[in-house]
Amino acid sequence: MEAKAQARYVRVTPQKARRVVDLIRGRRASEALAVLSFAPQSASEPVLKVVQSAIANARVKADRASEAFDERSLVISAAYVDEGVSLKRFRPRAQGRAGRIIKRTSHITVVVAPEAEKAGAGAGHSEQSQTRRAR
Numbered sequence: 001m002e003a004k005a006q007a008r009y010v011r012v013t014p015q016k017a018r019r020v021v022d023l024i025r026g027r028r029a030s031e032a033l034a035v036l037s038f039a040p041q042s043a044s045e046p047v048l049k050v051v052q053s054a055i056a057n058a059r060v061k062a063d064r065a066s067e068a069f070d071e072r073s074l075v076i077s078a079a080y081v082d083e084g085v086s087l088k089r090f091r092p093r094a095q096g097r098a099g100r101i102i103k104r105t106s107h108i109t110v111v112v113a114p115e116a117e118k119a120g121a122g123a124g125h126s127e128q129s130q131t132r133r134a135r
Contacts, residue, residue, distance in 0.1 A: 001058070001061050001062060001065060001067065001113070001114070002058075002077060002111055002112065002113035002114075003054055003055075003057035003058035003060075003061050003111070003112055003113075004054060004057065004109065004110070004111045004112075005050050005051070005053035005054035005056075005057055005109070005110050006050070006107065006108065006109045006110075007046055007049065007050045007053075007107070007108045008084065008107045009084050009085070009105045009106075009107070010046045010084070010105060010106045010107070010108055011103065011105055012042065012043045012046060012104075012105075012106055013104040013106065014081045014082065014083045014084075014104060014106045016041065016042070016043045017043045017046070017047065017081040017106045017108055018081045019041065019043070020036070020039060020041050020043045020044045020047050021047060021079045021080065021081050021108070021110075023035055023036075023039065024036060024047070024051065024076050024079060025076055025078075025079045026075070026076060027075070027076055028072070028074065028075055028076075028115075029051065029054075029055055029071065029074035029075065029076060029112050030071065030072060030074075032051055032076050033048065033051060033052070036048040036051065046108060047079075047108055047110075050108050050109075050110045051076070051110050051112075053110075054110045054111065054112045055071060055074060055112060058071075058074060058112050059071070070114075073114045073115050073116075074112045074113070074114060074115075075112065075113060075114070075115050076110060076111070076112055077111050077112060077113040078109070078110070078111040079109070079110045079111070080109055081106050081107070081108050081109075082106070082107040082109070083104065083105075083106065083107070084104070084105035084106055084107050085105055086102045086103065086104050086105065087102070087103040087104075087105070088100060088101075088102060088103075089101040089102075089103060
């Protein structure tokens with residue numbers, strides 16, 4: 001049973017957040033937590049919180065379905081960063097002009113699933129991409 005967590009409007013640029021998300025994609029959830037807690041990038045903190053939230057969501061889903069829950073079997077099956085709204089600010093420049101400053105935001109999404117489900121989900125995805133190539 002997969003679980004998803006999302007952080008929206010995080011004040012970190014999507015490009016910087018994607019660098020951090022690429023570190024954990026496909027790893028075990030416990031290993032991803034260790035990597036994120038020691039990663040020097042500033043974007044690792046919000047990504048760490050999203051991963052922790054996804055694990056907690058998986059625990060709640062398992063409790064509601066009365067299934068056994070093992071955190072060690074969870075894998076980051078999908079993790080991606082989408083661009084959020086950009087805050088527009090102005091900064092004074094020379095000769096009375098104004099320069100535009102764009103403060104970007106991100107929507108960070110992490111999906112965790114038990115390891116057995118990850119293999120099943122990946123097989124369907126590759127089949128879909130093969131049919132696209134055949135066209």
